[in-house]
Amino acid sequence: MFEFIGLLVVVVWLLKVAHTVPGVCSRRRSLPKTLGDKLVITGATDGIGRAYADLAAKNGIPILVLVGRNQEKLDAVKREVETKTTTVRTVQADFDSADLTKTAGFEELKRELSTAESLINCAGVSYPGAMYYEEVGVPFLDTLIRVNLMSTMIAAHLAYKGMRARGKGLLVFMGSASSLVAEPLLVGYAGTKGAIDGLGRSLQAECVSTEFGIQIQVPFMVTTKMSKIRKPSLLVPSADAYARAGLRAACHASNRTVNDSMRATICPYWSHQVILNVCQRLPRYLWEQFRLSEQKVLRKKYMAKVTKATTTA
Numbered sequence: 001m002f003e004f005i006g007l008l009v010v011v012v013w014l015l016k017v018a019h020t021v022p023g024v025c026s027r028r029r030s031l032p033k034t035l036g037d038k039l040v041i042t043g044a045t046d047g048i049g050r051a052y053a054d055l056a057a058k059n060g061i062p063i064l065v066l067v068g069r070n071q072e073k074l075d076a077v078k079r080e081v082e083t084k085t086t087t088v089r090t091v092q093a094d095f096d097s098a099d100l101t102k103t104a105g106f107e108e109l110k111r112e113l114s115t116a117e118s119l120i121n122c123a124g125v126s127y128p129g130a131m132y133y134e135e136v137g138v139p140f141l142d143t144l145i146r147v148n149l150m151s152t153m154i155a156a157h158l159a160y161k162g163m164r165a166r167g168k169g170l171l172v173f174m175g176s177a178s179s180l181v182a183e184p185l186l187v188g189y190a191g192t193k194g195a196i197d198g199l200g201r202s203l204q205a206e207c208v209s210t211e212f213g214i215q216i217q218v219p220f221m222v223t224t225k226m227s228k229i230r231k232p233s234l235l236v237p238s239a240d241a242y243a244r245a246g247l248r249a250a251c252h253a254s255n256r257t258v259n260d261s262m263r264a265t266i267c268p269y270w271s272h273q274v275i276l277n278v279c280q281r282l283p284r285y286l287w288e289q290f291r292l293s294e295q296k297v298l299r300k301k302y303m304a305k306v307t308k309a310t311t312t313a
């Protein structure tokens with residue numbers, strides 16, 4: 001037992017040092033080399049996507065294309081991140097559409113993605129609160145599939161063709177640790193994230209021996225409007241801290257010949273990797289019981305909020 005705890009402390013320390021020393025990866029691979037000349041980010045108007053946009057612009061990516069559903073938010077992010085060395089363009093596209101190809105922004109999205117040298121897919125939605133699977137309406141399951149899964153599949157499809165023709169590119173998908181470890185009361189969300197993991201890993205297998213980076217990033221909690229957590233902590237990084245770690249991880253995937261030893265699924269933030277290691281070694285039922293009891297508390301709070309809102313309406 002003491003040996004295990006000692007080992008855990010050493011592992012935590014080593015991971016922390018390796019992932020927090022600035023430029024550990026960028027010394028070997030500069031950002032422009034990682035992302036190429038043109039990066040497209042979906043879900044760029046908030047949270048992790050917005051943080052990635054900020055970081056890419058600060059590092060002088062020549063062309064940055066922000067994709068989001070709300071033009072006002074897109075314009076605000078554009079104003080904030082645009083620099084002398086970075087040209088920022090925006091594409092308005094609502095991914096919660098029955099047929100994305102028939103929506104107003106689709107042709108523009110297609111045009112921008114056809115010449116993208118890298119794509120970071122951050123658009124996503126989760127449950128408004130913890131719920132049992134039977135409590136989730138079918139229309140909302142549809143939304144989860146459209147925004148989390150279909151948008152990722154379509155954006156990757158549109159970028160993939162050009163990247164394959166040029167023989168290089170980088171695709172980063174935002175999965176979630178909920179697809180690797182069970183996530184009760186967020187079942188539909190975890191299901192879409194599991195599919196993204198399958199999509200990315202299979203694409204990587206298709207690209208073996210090419211210089212094509214494909215990465216599925218699987219974070220635990222990050223302080224964004226999705227997680228509803230405001231204060232960063234050791235286990236819950238801010239979106240900026242996450243994006244810094246995420247970009248370092250993306251360095252490892254880009255511009256390398258894809259081979260058998262490369263892992264497509266990555267947990268970039270050091271303390272998330274530690275949680276993942278620990279819960280993958282625990283007896284499964286322990287983690288599942290722990291999450292179930294946590295989620296039941298959250299459900300209770302959420303249900304109380306819903307009841308209050310319906311009685312005051």
Ligand SMILES: NC(=O)c1ccc[n+]([C@@H]2O[C@H](COP(=O)([O-])OP(=O)(O)OC[C@H]3O[C@@H](n4cnc5c(N)ncnc54)[C@H](OP(=O)(O)O)[C@@H]3O)[C@@H](O)[C@H]2O)c1
Pocket residue numbers: 042043044045046047048049068069070073093094095096121122123124125126147174175176177218219220221222223224225226227
């Ligand atoms: N935060 C976490 O704890 C966490 C953990 C694991 C995985 N992730 C994943 O990380 C990604 C980013 O999440 P986040 O935490 O940054 O969430 P967030 O702050 O809520 O941002 C989500 C982004 O997706 C956009 N979006 C939502 N619905 C859309 C639609 N119908 N069409 C187009 N864009 C839409 C949002 O646009 P608006 O600005 O208009 O709302 C926003 O830009 C997601 O895929 C999420 O599943 C997050």
